Amino acid sequence: MEILPEEATVEEPIAGRSVGEVYRVQGRADLHAFLLDAVEESGGRILYASDASRAPIFIGAQLDTDERIGMLIYPFRVTRNAIKNRPVDEVRGQLRYGSEDSWEREHPVGRDVAGLDVTMILGIDIADDVVIGLDANLWDPLPMGISFYAKDSELDQAMRNGWHVWEKINRGGSRRSEPRSPTNLETVVAFVPRRLFDYVRLERRASALRLDPALRYSAALAIGDNANRDTTPIRHVLEEQFALTSEQILDIIGGRNRLAVAVRGGVAEHHLEDQLRRSPDVKQIERLDVDAMHDFNVTLVDGRKLRVECKNASPRTTAGGDFKVEVQKTRASKADPASRFYPVDGFDVVAACLFSPTGKWEFRFGATDAMPRHGSFPDRLAPVQTVTADWRSNLADLET
Known part of the structure; x- marks a missing residue:
């Protein structure tokens, strides 16, 4: 039997569909189990889950409302390991798939061309039972080998309230001369597992409407303020009133x-x-x-x-x-x-x-x-x- 090295790239479909580059991974079964538990904790029933030895992970779920959601998730581990020249009051995640010699080329994020499945890039802090959601529009292609950080105070608020939104300064670096965001800011959301589907809805809307970081921030705050999460309306009240989709409303605004x-x-x-x-x-x-x-x-x-x-x-x-x-x-x-x-x-x-x-x-x-x-x-x-x-x-x- 041929044994592939950890995280070597493999070319194969996930869930019967092509999602771009697929990575063979080891030692991440706990991240896979965490996501499956989060689906159930947030009120969903798992219809399908791809294998724990592959990344990204595809999960199909059904909610109590009979809504079905497909999720293509790029999970990365978040740790509290001490890093030289970094503050002690922060956690760290690293975007790490494939061998290091492959990190110099582009790693595009998989997308559903029909827009039905939602792509997410998630940092998972197993120890604190909290998730950090990165903007999938800004982090595509995946900058392999790059680390991302969050302050303890931000995660503490997420653990207390279930949902926390903040803006983070985005700067260029040694591997990327220009900032990832044209506004030098990116919106970050941290949430507990029971709020997974709230984040799915945020990412679905942000990706479909190509929300910039400022509008993503406002949308994330609005979702966080929604106390009755089980009855979150699929359509905004203005969509119902104007008999238009949110994208059509934004197109009208942008054209006038x-x-x-x-x-x-x-x-x-x-x-x-x-x-x-x-x-x-x-x-x-x-x-x-x-x-x-x-x-x-x-x-x-x-x-x-x-x-x-x-x-x-x-x-x-x-x-x-x-x-x-x-x-x-x-x-x-x-x-x-x-x-x-x-x-x-x-x-x-x-x-x-x-x-x-x-x-x-x-x-x-x-x-x-x-x-x-x-x-x-x-x-x-x-x-x-x-x-x-x-x-x-x-x-x-x-x-x-």
Whole structure:
């Protein structure tokens, strides 16, 4: 009998279908068993599971709702082994299939051309009973030999809450000069086994709609906030209301500039609200959705009450390299040419979202009482404001 070395590549179908490159693996039966247990713990019944000596693993499962899901999973072990020059408060996984001399070539991730099966790249921490989900769009092709890390604090939150989402800075390295993500950020999700099918739904939607890291982050948060997981709707309420698929809705938005601008504004407000709610300096936040009103009422721990208006910064900086933000309304009344410009006392703070110029969902806060006035209307703000050194990245640090 011919004995193949551990993790040698073999060319054969899994589950009667071709999924690209298949690897022979050893010593990973516990990862295979972990995934099968997770299927059952999350409310599924296993219809088919490929062999533990092959990677990726294909699992077919049926839910109580009779929904059937196919999962093509690339599992990698996560450990707490001490690594030289790395922090001690983190875990490590390594993308490792095949022999080391094969790592220099590309290892594309298998995909179902029909879009029915879901491909996932998972780091499995057997000791802590928690899973780390990597963005299958960003990690394709698999960079074999590369390690990924997560802080203990992130996994602790996942173990406490069952589901935890965070953004991680993504940088180039010795084997990849450019960052994996064009925004320099990637979204990571950690979850416990009973939330496996929640992650399957997230990955299915993220892959089908080609969600970038920021939208993937929002989608993951929405799934995490869903308390009644057993009755998660297959279709979003807007899909039902508009009689369109989510992809059709996004195509409509992407094809109409005003809609896209409005959606970017809403996404910026979402990230701003999330940042403020997580800030230890914020005592209370109220989101407003009223025409001619600012976006948020914010009460700080120090007692200050601030009216905050969220605006997207321009993708282009000033000649001096400073960010700039447009602070004016879309239209003006024909009877009042000043109506397009905001009154100086309309709100206290402008929160400039820097995603357009930087690709990062971060903000700079400026006090309106220190902003330049309109040249013709001294009681109005100038339509374009420069984000100067007086603006702050933390709202509580702003002098108001």
